[in-house]
Amino acid sequence: MALVKIDRDLRLADAMAADPAWLRRIAGVDEPATVRQDALSAMQKLAADDSMSLAGLEAYAVLKARHEKLPLREVLAETMQGQMLSDFVETSGQLANHRSTWWQAEWIEAMEKDTPPASEWRKIYGQDSGQLRTRALFARSWVWLLGLAGVVFLPRTLMDLKRGLRAKPRGYGGAWPLSLGLVVFLVATLAWIGFTMTLDLGISALPGLHPLAGILLDSAARMLPALIALGLLFRRPSHTIRVLGLDQPLAPKTILGVFSLLMFIDLLLRVTLGSENSGEPGGGLSAGEAGIWGLAFAVVSACLLAPLAEEVLYRGILFQSFRNRLGVLPAAILSSLIFAILHFYDGYGLASVGVFGLSCALLYAATGSLGACIALHLLYNSAIKLPEWLIYHAPLG
Numbered sequence: 318m319a320l321v322k323i324d325r326d327l328r329l330a331d332a333m334a335a336d337p338a339w340l341r342r343i344a345g346v347d348e349p350a351t352v353r354q355d356a357l358s359a360m361q362k363l364a365a366d367d368s369m370s371l372a373g374l375e376a377y378a379v380l381k382a383r384h385e386k387l388p389l390r391e392v393l394a395e396t397m398q399g400q401m402l403s404d405f406v407e408t409s410g411q412l413a414n415h416r417s418t419w420w421q422a423e424w425i426e427a428m429e430k431d432t433p434p435a436s437e438w439r440k441i442y443g444q445d446s447g448q449l450r451t452r453a454l455f456a457r458s459w460v461w462l463l464g465l466a467g468v469v470f471l472p473r474t475l476m477d478l479k480r481g482l483r484a485k486p487r488g489y490g491g492a493w494p495l496s497l498g499l500v501v502f503l504v505a506t507l508a509w510i511g512f513t514m515t516l517d518l519g520i521s522a523l524p525g526l527h528p529l530a531g532i533l534l535d536s537a538a539r540m541l542p543a544l545i546a547l548g549l550l551f552r553r554p555s556h557t558i559r560v561l562g563l564d565q566p567l568a569p570k571t572i573l574g575v576f577s578l579l580m581f582i583d584l585l586l587r588v589t590l591g592s593e594n595s596g597e598p599g600g601g602l603s604a605g606e607a608g609i610w611g612l613a614f615a616v617v618s619a620c621l622l623a624p625l626a627e628e629v630l631y632r633g634i635l636f637q638s639f640r641n642r643l644g645v646l647p648a649a650i651l652s653s654l655i656f657a658i659l660h661f662y663d664g665y666g667l668a669s670v671g672v673f674g675l676s677c678a679l680l681y682a683a684t685g686s687l688g689a690c691i692a693l694h695l696l697y698n699s700a701i702k703l704p705e706w707l708i709y710h711a712p713l714g
Contacts, residue, residue: 318600319360323598340454343454346453353384379423380420389424415712453704456703460704466577468577473574474571478679478683481680481683483645484682489560493637502634512537516538543629547629586672602705606710619702620698628691635652645678652678653673657670
């Protein structure tokens with residue numbers, strides 16, 4: 318997946334090299350030289366972890382020669398030491414049939430200086446790169462538009478969040494002791510870890526598993542811990558709906574306002590802490606999200622079930638339990654810290670997830686609606702996953 322991400326990033330940077338800086342900013346694309354340097358750093362991390370395949374080594378050699386303006390043949394010969402994988406005719410044919418990479422195009426172009434082209438590939442490669450540029454602009458423009466639309470509601474949102482700081486817990490939800498909430502949350506978390514480990518082992522043992530079966534298994538692993546927690550706290554589904562505020566209005570204006578606020582904070586975090594997933598060469602991409610079935614998996618798992626299950630556990634139970642004992646702000650900070658730590662990120666990712674969790678907790682306190690938190694979570698995850706799929710996982714051509 319690291320090579321997939323690096324390839325698409327390099328192609329997108331070249332495709333938008335002539336665009337103005339503000340348009341590249343909208344698409345989330347850096348200048349080609351910056352992207353090449355980041356790609357080299359990612360490949361060096363792969364090599365340091367002994368995760369570099371021969372194909373990756375070949376890609377690294379081409380990228381290094383291009384970025385450092387060195388003779389391509391010499392760098393390839395030194396790096397590959399006679400283990401060259403690419404064949405001129407075969408590779409140029411792949412380029413002409415939408416099955417190519419940035420480094421293959423660079424290699425073929427360099428080879429064509431001495432050898433006539435085996436096929437007309439430049440037009441197809443250019444069309445694919447143009448398609449990638451259009452996808453990036455489309456996918457990330459709607460996220461910016463939603464964020465800008467939310468600016469209109471920011472004053473109202475800030476007032477709602479401030480009022481939520483003084484909100485008092487009521488009813489059964491405000492009566493259960495902190496110890497009960499923590500025990501239930503711990504049981505659910507251990508169940509989630511166990512289900513996830515079992516799921517990973519099962520999928521690795523069954524490589525031919527149908528994608529639909531994988532979606533169903535992942536759905537079970539996501540939802541069962543939340544259902545266990547709810548079963549321990551509530552006797553009837555109607556109690557769950559009323560106590561957690563699932564029957565309360567969604568407050569769409571406040572949701573958009575919080576989403577806009579999160580976008581501005583995210584920009585600040587990127588400037589101060591660096592780009593997202595900077596420590597991972599693959600950028601957090603998953604091979605299971607490639608293709609149409611991968612899109613279905615991403616939508617069901619990350620955009621629908623993750624918001625539902627996580628909001629029940631982290632805001633409906635954990636935040637509520639802390640609030641009953643400590644008050645809104647300390648509860649929001651503690652629950653969001655646990656939320657961030659259990660997502661296993663570092664640097665930018667840890668801060669970003671923590672801020673998001675804090676925003677959801679304050680939104681819950683302000684509106685009394687867990688449905689509003691679920692809707693914000695769905696919107697937030699969709700703004701990440703859908704552009705990611707269009708740019709990195711959808712086939713070109």
